[in-house]
Amino acid sequence: MDRLACMRAFVSAVELGSISAAAAELDLSSQLAGKQIRVLEHGLGIKLLNRTTRRQSLTDGGRVFYERAKNILAEMEAAEALIAETRSTPRGRLRISAPITFGSHALAPEIPAYLKQHPEVSVDVSLTNRTVDLVDEGFDVVFRTGPLSDSTLLARHLASLRMVLCAAPDYLKSAKKLRKPEDLQHHECLVFSHTSLRTQWSFEGPHGRETVPITGRFSTDSGEALRAAAVAGMGVLLQPHELVAEEIKAGRLVRLLPKYEPPARPLHAMYAPDRRMTPKLRSFLDYAVQRFGVKQQSADA
Template sequence: MDRLSCMKTFIRIVEAGTISSAANELGQSSQLTGKQLRTLEHSLGVQLISRTTRSQSLTDSGHLFYERAKIILAEMEEAENLISETRAIPRGNLRISAPITFGSQVLASKLPEYLKQNPEVSLELCLSNRTVDLVEERFDAVFRTGELPDSQLFARALAPYQMIICAAPEYLRQAGKLRVPQDLKKHQCLIFTHTSMRTEWIFQGPDGQVSVPVTGRFKTDNSEALLAAALSGLGIIMQPYPLMSTEIAAGRLVRILPDYEVPNRPVHVLYAQDRRMTPRLRSFIDFCTTHFSQ
């Protein structure tokens, strides 16, 4: 006989008080119920329930096995529920947080496709450059750019963010020479205050990594404001390529320092360590890893 079925019958006998009562609850005969108990005892090599014509009681081994069997069957039920959830149709509301530039320039254009694939899901996208608290602010998932600190959250690595350095033609006509990163010390750099780029810019060149301290008259924590300043000829900008690709194609910005690459910034999607991941969150994480894969 199936070991799990015998375990379920044993637990029902203990909780019902008698074999006949358990049989009634299980919707089967007392003979089959008693046979399942004897089969379980035989397989374990111990007596679990001491039985007389008038009463029954758990043996010491029966007490131990009863407590463990309840845990095993509960975990089995939970596993079955998890499998059912993975096969369920995603539905409900997703609350997502992302940095402003990544969210508006990269993520937002893909979300209509996700919603089309999952018509019973609605999505709230919150854009902010601050580090939100996923649990306290009730987000289902958050996107982070840059190196991750130690965290209790699960993280899926996505395609890194391509960073570039540019300036408007007007600025370059008026500015001094700009052949190597060290020349930036004599230029107006547009400072993004949200990351370590507020104090230094890092490059990978022919001779390895180069770190250059940067200063400038204009600082902001908003990439779009930084772009506007660059287009007006106020200085040199280092930002993600998706933000500036249209302006570069139109000739309104020009890439500089061609012999030096700006290291890409890592991108991750994070979510809580919750074993009971909902179908809607699972579908969103799977969508992101497919469409923003490395």
Template sequence: MSLQLVGKHVQMLEQHLGVRLLNRTTRRQHLTEIGAGYYEKVKIILAEVESAEALAAESQAKPSGRLRINAPVSFGIHALMPRLAEYMAVYQEVQVEVSLANRYVDALTAGVDVIFRVGELSDSGVIARRLAPYRLVLCAAPAYLRANPPIHTPMDLAHHECLSFSYTELRTHWTFDGPGGLLTVPVTGRLMIDNGEALLIAARSGMGVLLQPAELVEPEIAAGRLVRVLPKYHPPSRPLHLLYAPDRQMTPKLRSFIEFAVAAFGPSTA
């Protein structure tokens, strides 16, 4: 704009506000006290408008870049990986880095974008999206069941080798929902492992009774290598959440994966 046009705009603004923004002399112009305060406020407003426009533009951008995901091992192998191809086929400019671990991962400091978490949440300061509950199934190998006392109720498990999973309460007690309501029983066994796939091999070898996720054991039950135990008693499902830090910038890649995960593993799939 020319200086004359700028001056005309300022005069119109002063008329609109009913205050003087500039002190004018024949040699120079400078802000009045109210003009200086008004200018500082307007700068903040313009910055916010610019930020809002950038956010709107970003929401239209194509998801791209590296997306870092953490998940428990069994869920990652048997639930996440079979579905991940669908996401990557749609968003071909996203590079996915998956880390699988059964140990606790801090969503605020782990350096990952999203975390799948099985079990009750103890994290504070994170955003959690609830997914479909994680179903568990009790089973054992036919050879083990033939060689050991029958299992008619959960209390009979006290006389059996129970294959324990490290890191969770499943290493010491199992809970069932049966005809008489909820029942928690202590379990013991000589073998404890921090990996569901290793526990599955132990169960198939006839080493004990197994309580693990449905995705892991149902193919083995269908093939006859494992047999479901106590079908009238159902282990309560465990909560499953998708976590991310509240200060994590909601980039197109993060937003796209959250939407995909909720659609793929959300409550509607339960």
């Protein structure tokens, strides 16, 4: 006989005061409810209830077992509710924070397809290069680039952002030759003030990794502003491929040092630890991994 069903009959009998009341609550016959409690007692090897024709009372062992059984049944109900919730339809408002460049050029174009898949979800995207506090500021998901600091948040690893070194043809006409990373020390660099990129740039080349200090008269935490400055011929730019791809295709920017690859920037989707993950959050995290996750190459690729 189902042990949990027997426990449920016992707990109900204790809380409702009689086996007949428990049977009515559980939609069972009094005979079956009584049999379930006797099976439970037999399996445990102790008497749980003292029963007479007029009243019932807990034995000492029954009192101890009742407290534990009540907690076990509550945990089971919570687990069943969680499963039901994860299977339900995603709905409600989803608040997302993302860096400006990634949010504008990669995330935003993918949001319409997500909303089409989940018509009962609405999305509120906040774009900022500031490190937001997910919990205090009420976000469901935050995207972060660069190495992760110690955090109580959980993270989904996504495909790293490919970085590109480039400059406008007009700048290159009058600037010194740029043949290797160390030559950047003699160039006007456009400084992204938000990360470690504000002081040094690294490259993977024929002789391994090279890191060079950089300086420049123009710095900002906006990739878009840096791109505009680069197109205007103000200096050399190091930013994600998504930001500069169209400018390079159009010839307004030129890729530099092709033999030296800037290390890609790690990208993660982060969320608070939560045993009761909502369907809207789960659906969006799965979507983010699908759209921005590391692509698996085929065996013969």
